[in-house]
Amino acid sequence: MSNRAYEEELLAAIYDDDNPDGPDHDYFRELALELSATRITDLGCGTGILTATVTEPGRTVVGIDPAAAMLERAAVRPGGDTVEWRLGTSALIEPDSSDLIVMSGNVAMHILGDAWTATLRDISRGLRRGGVLAFEARNPLAQAWRNWNRPAQIRETAAGSLREKTTTSEPDDEGIITMDSVNEFRDADQVISVSQRLQFRTFETLRDDLSAAGMRVRDSWQNWDRTPFTGSADEPLMIIEAVNADDLHT
Template sequence: MGRVMDYNEYNDDLLAAIYDDDNPDGEDHDYYRALTKRLKATHITDLGCGTGILTVTLVASGRNDVGIDPAAAMLARAANRSSGDAVEWRLGTSTLIDDEANDLIIMTGNVAMHILGSDWHATLDNIARGLKSGGVLAFETRNPQALA
């Protein structure tokens, strides 16, 4: 008999399957790639990396790229991307950010909007702990009432 998936796991798999269609590569990703180059970042963490559509495009020789996401289905897709083997994928939250290691930590799309209440403050504390002196946090939020 096959393995039975629970409701949340099914929803995670379904979301991962359609995620890239709803969140394609575009100008927002161009901004993060340009920022990475401008900062000459050698250690980058993509917090809430989803399927890694942006994360894998940040891979470069001499760079340490980490993608963190709480959804295993998203990370499974990310790891199977071209250059996915050059990224360290971590299942979890901001608690997995390396201490004082990051030149750049990014949260793209609507990631910041999903971190609510005291979790937002804890996430910011973890990010601050994870940045090198002079390191940068870059994130965006989206207006949920605006049409795409």
């Protein structure tokens, strides 16, 4: 199996339907307005379904993603011509370039090991004074991976009839789970097998990782309505807002 979840054209074709615009995107758009952000970077932007909606006159928006198939769709979507799309990783974030850096969806959980450390350092360098990093992650206490096992089932998609099956492992000692999916695109007569690894980090781990990169948590929420996160197992989501340490006044 290969990790091709975001590199295959057929999987990219159904991404927007499986990850539609919603309250999560509303949150990021509202945050951009509250910060009066004129420079926004969307790291792991995918097809740009969020990225293209934060553009406005006088605002510079950059979308970065390592998957060419996703960026090809991003570039031709409505509003895509107003975004600067970059193929790559956080290494492409320019120093002191962003008022707001976003990692939406499960982007943060896909970045493992030394790459996670490097990503946070790149982000910290990329934030302008007063800038904010905003991202979401799953609370490991809620054990969401147990709901990700799916028996084979068929559904209609933008790419035609799809038969799919997902098997998810328990976390290892570092909180990393492996999610194996078999995607049979029946109309295209193509089977794409994908193996993905995602890391569940505790709030304390995220806080310490951000601190090591020179950032501090300023707010944490359990939902998109901004209810404060308390660390309970019945709070499946952690939404983190962080700033550079020098910009946090306590």
